[in-house]
Amino acid sequence: MHSLWMLLASFLFAAMGVCVKLASDQFSTSEIVMYRGIVGVSVMFCMIRLHGGSLRTSMPYAHLWRGVVGVVSLWLWFYSIAKLPLATAMTLNYMAPIWIAVFLFAAGWWHGKNRVEWQLMAAVAASFAGVTLLLQPAFAANLLTPALIALGSSVLSALAYMQVRKLGLAGEPEYRVVFYFSVMNLAAGVAGHILAAGAGPVVWHPIASLHGALLLLGIGLCATAAQMAMTRAYRLGKTLVVANLQYTGIVFSSVWGVLVFGDVFDWHSWAGILIILASGSAATFYNNRNSGKSIAASDPIASEV
Numbered sequence: 001m002h003s004l005w006m007l008l009a010s011f012l013f014a015a016m017g018v019c020v021k022l023a024s025d026q027f028s029t030s031e032i033v034m035y036r037g038i039v040g041v042s043v044m045f046c047m048i049r050l051h052g053g054s055l056r057t058s059m060p061y062a063h064l065w066r067g068v069v070g071v072v073s074l075w076l077w078f079y080s081i082a083k084l085p086l087a088t089a090m091t092l093n094y095m096a097p098i099w100i101a102v103f104l105f106a107a108g109w110w111h112g113k114n115r116v117e118w119q120l121m122a123a124v125a126a127s128f129a130g131v132t133l134l135l136q137p138a139f140a141a142n143l144l145t146p147a148l149i150a151l152g153s154s155v156l157s158a159l160a161y162m163q164v165r166k167l168g169l170a171g172e173p174e175y176r177v178v179f180y181f182s183v184m185n186l187a188a189g190v191a192g193h194i195l196a197a198g199a200g201p202v203v204w205h206p207i208a209s210l211h212g213a214l215l216l217l218g219i220g221l222c223a224t225a226a227q228m229a230m231t232r233a234y235r236l237g238k239t240l241v242v243a244n245l246q247y248t249g250i251v252f253s254s255v256w257g258v259l260v261f262g263d264v265f266d267w268h269s270w271a272g273i274l275i276i277l278a279s280g281s282a283a284t285f286y287n288n289r290n291s292g293k294s295i296a297a298s299d300p301i302a303s304e305v
Helices: 002-023 029-051 060-083 086-093 096-110 118-140 144-169 174-197 210-236 239-245 248-261 267-291 300-304
Strands: none
Touching: 002 060, 002 086, 002 210, 002 239, 002 248, 029 060, 029 174, 029 210, 060 086, 060 144, 060 174, 086 118, 086 144, 086 248, 086 267, 096 144, 096 267, 118 267, 144 174, 144 210, 174 210, 210 239, 248 267
């Protein structure tokens, strides 16, 4: 049952994606990241004060690494959501289990293991075939650059998920992980907006309407609640179930995209989404089955824990 927290997280991430796409007409990516951090820090600080939690941690560098990687990934993801159909951006970002499989294969090759994991290789090959199908409409619409940015975001998401699991298994409570990540969002959003101005004046888009304010509030609340649910799922749930439940976010975002934005997908897109879903689930299953026998020897990610 603990794994079902990921189902809630996936729904909230999809809802956040809707708000990000709508807010991108009024605010820059840096500003959206900043406001996401402001809401997250405010909500988490109030919760911590009310429940008597502590912000003191024995793993500051682990939080810093998770924050840096996570913020860059989030930044790229928000940018791609603004440019791509919502389901396309979500699907490309949700390729983290595939990249974990690639990392494991590369680590095995680097350490001189001659054994070829054909099942894993087949899942990885199938996933890239799915990406090729999914990117064909992007080629036609001159959206290749944001699609590749979303793909890069998924690589960083894989690293961030590894660190979230490491922090959770090391005993860090969900609220502390989410709080420090929100702080990084706030700092990165402010710094990014200032750097983007260059030598010119720093101009902040005003929150001129209730609609814009509600969108920013929705981004922050959905993202913070989703982070809490995801962190709890990875800490308490079964890894295999949790990792596969994250793919429901693609289903949620597809429904939102059709209902809210009127997205229309051809057979290339739907086939690519289905192939990525299937291959991601297969890669996750194989990773967990293979590494469970000898964690330290076969899974460098889990051995860090």
